[in-house]
Amino acid sequence: MRGQKATRNGTDGIKLVRISPYDSRTVHGFEKRNSKSGKERTGKIRYKGMIVAAAAIMTLIFACFGAVYFLMGDGTGNRQEISETLKGKLSERKVQGPVEVPKEEVVVLADEQHTPRVAIDPGHGGWDGGSVRGDILEKSINLQLALLLKEKVQALGLEAVLLREDDDTHLSLEERVQLAQEAKADIYVSIHQNAYDSKDVDSVSGIETWYYGDIQGSRRLAQLIHKGTVEKTGARDRELRNTDELYVIREAAVPACLIETGFLSNEEECMALASPEYQEKVAAGIAQGIDYYFNPKTMYLTFDDGPSEENTAAVLDILKAHDIKATFFLVGENVAKHPEMAQRIVEEGHTVGIHCYRHDYKQIYASVDAYLEDFQKAYDIILETTGVEVQLFRFPGGSINNHNKDVYEEIIARMTENGYIYFDWNASLEDAVSHSDPEQLVKNGVESTRGRKKVVMLCHDIVYNTTQCLEDLLDSLPEYKMEPLTPDVKPIQF
Numbered sequence: 033m034r035g036q037k038a039t040r041n042g043t044d045g046i047k048l049v050r051i052s053p054y055d056s057r058t059v060h061g062f063e064k065r066n067s068k069s070g071k072e073r074t075g076k077i078r079y080k081g082m083i084v085a086a087a088a089i090m091t092l093i094f095a096c097f098g099a100v101y102f103l104m105g106d107g108t109g110n111r112q113e114i115s116e117t118l119k120g121k122l123s124e125r126k127v128q129g130p131v132e133v134p135k136e137e138v139v140v141l142a143d144e145q146h147t148p149r150v151a152i153d154p155g156h157g158g159w160d161g162g163s164v165r166g167d168i169l170e171k172s173i174n175l176q177l178a179l180l181l182k183e184k185v186q187a188l189g190l191e192a193v194l195l196r197e198d199d200d201t202h203l204s205l206e207e208r209v210q211l212a213q214e215a216k217a218d219i220y221v222s223i224h225q226n227a228y229d230s231k232d233v234d235s236v237s238g239i240e241t242w243y244y245g246d247i248q249g250s251r252r253l254a255q256l257i258h259k260g261t262v263e264k265t266g267a268r269d270r271e272l273r274n275t276d277e278l279y280v281i282r283e284a285a286v287p288a289c290l291i292e293t294g295f296l297s298n299e300e301e302c303m304a305l306a307s308p309e310y311q312e313k314v315a316a317g318i319a320q321g322i323d324y325y326f327n328p329k330t331m332y333l334t335f336d337d338g339p340s341e342e343n344t345a346a347v348l349d350i351l352k353a354h355d356i357k358a359t360f361f362l363v364g365e366n367v368a369k370h371p372e373m374a375q376r377i378v379e380e381g382h383t384v385g386i387h388c389y390r391h392d393y394k395q396i397y398a399s400v401d402a403y404l405e406d407f408q409k410a411y412d413i414i415l416e417t418t419g420v421e422v423q424l425f426r427f428p429g430g431s432i433n434n435h436n437k438d439v440y441e442e443i444i445a446r447m448t449e450n451g452y453i454y455f456d457w458n459a460s461l462e463d464a465v466s467h468s469d470p471e472q473l474v475k476n477g478v479e480s481t482r483g484r485k486k487v488v489m490l491c492h493d494i495v496y497n498t499t500q501c502l503e504d505l506l507d508s509l510p511e512y513k514m515e516p517l518t519p520d521v522k523p524i525q526f
């Protein structure tokens with residue numbers, strides 16, 4: 033249990049069964065109207081009235097969660113706490129509405145001058161055993177996991193500082209933070225075990241990870257460690273949560289998180305946590321999170337078919353809030369319609385590439401000359417509008433498609449001769465070919481990365497649902513650092 037938690041009303045924590053971020057979002061207060069352009073579609077939304085109904089349904093859903101939570105609470109909860117918890121849940125959830133601007137996350141990268149140092153804090157120790165089950169003490173499990181983690185962190189080429197090396201040592205919370213600071217740790221990872229004190233103890237198990245949201249990078253660190261540990265152990269994914277009540281992660285002054293790797297109150301989970309095999313998995317999961325924290329994979333977000341007025345603006349707002357640069361393969365005709373949006377893309381530091389002038393497969397791929405003529409037109413209007421001499425491009429439909437079989441080889445040869453570089457993609461939201469809702473788009477995006485180290489993600493900034501899924505997509509991919517394409521990036525080509 034979290035020794036550092038200031039116990040309020042006698043509770044040790046909020047025992048809320050984790051709810052997937054999407055569970056409550058099955059209601060979308062809009063309908064779609066499609067304007068066709070080739071095979072790709074633009075979603076336009078009518079809110080009127082529907083949002084009121086959606087809000088009413090959301091309220092009902094949360095009222096139900098409230099009742100369930102109250103019934104299965106830890107026996108010490110009161111109504112005040114419950115409503116606060118639900119308020120917290122509501123504000124965390126991204127419901128339809130204006131884009132919520134999250135805190136900027138910092139990606140700390142390993143470099144050659146400085147080897148990142150990880151402070152590993154095994155919770156409790158000395159007279160403070162933490163949670164107990166029979167002769168199994170939380171402080172000992174925490175230490176065993178910490179020792180394993182130290183080895184794994186060192187094997188990654190990182191430095192590890194263990195805040196206590198034996199079970200007899202007791203450290204105050206202030207001493208822990210001070211030790212980490214003196215050691216010049218770059219991140220702080222606290223390891224704890226949970227306990228549930230109610231009659232039905234065996235019904236509760238799984239992993240919870242806590243962070244303090246005001247320290248930049250903490251959320252990402254917590255996400256990665258949580259994700260890694262859930263993946264490696266197969267344990268129940270309870271929740272990832274922001275709190276200001278845990279001293280060590282609040283005061284650490286560096287990105288920090290506290291993971292409760294399981295419940296000693298649950299018989300099965302307690303036995304697992306005490307076994308070397310399971311401990312190995314837990315430590316491997318935490319180590320994987322730490323590895324991705326310092327050595328993220330790379331993703332190039334690419335947006336085709338724009339600019340459009342509202343949807344491109346929404347995409348740009350989200351990218352700006354996250355300090356992410358992406359790549360936009362523009363359609364010349366749309367640049368002519370929304371020149372200010374093309375200019376905004378450039379002003380905000382994104383890479384601009386050419387998709388085509390007119391998104392009409394038959395016309396573009398009628399012949400090599402037809403393609404080159406369309407491309408030149410797009411080049412000219414982008415240069416005229418933004419001042420950018422574009423070097424990167426993406427074929428409508430990708431470099432090899434059903435429309436260009438007879439001409440693509442020669443087009444590629446001619447374009448390459450002229451110094452242009454084309455990018456296909458190796459992951460996709462499938463947002464232009466389906467009517468999928470935002471949660472399905474996120475799923476498509478995440479699954480199609482297949483864990484690759486370098487991903488070029490195909491998205492469409494003219495699709496409304498893409499703007500609605502982008503926050504969740506970014507939140508689902510903490511192991512990736514987002515970069516804009518440049519001529520120096522080795523292209524992904526079919």
Ligand SMILES: [Zn+2]
Nearest residue numbers: 336337428429
């Ligand atoms: Zn396209």
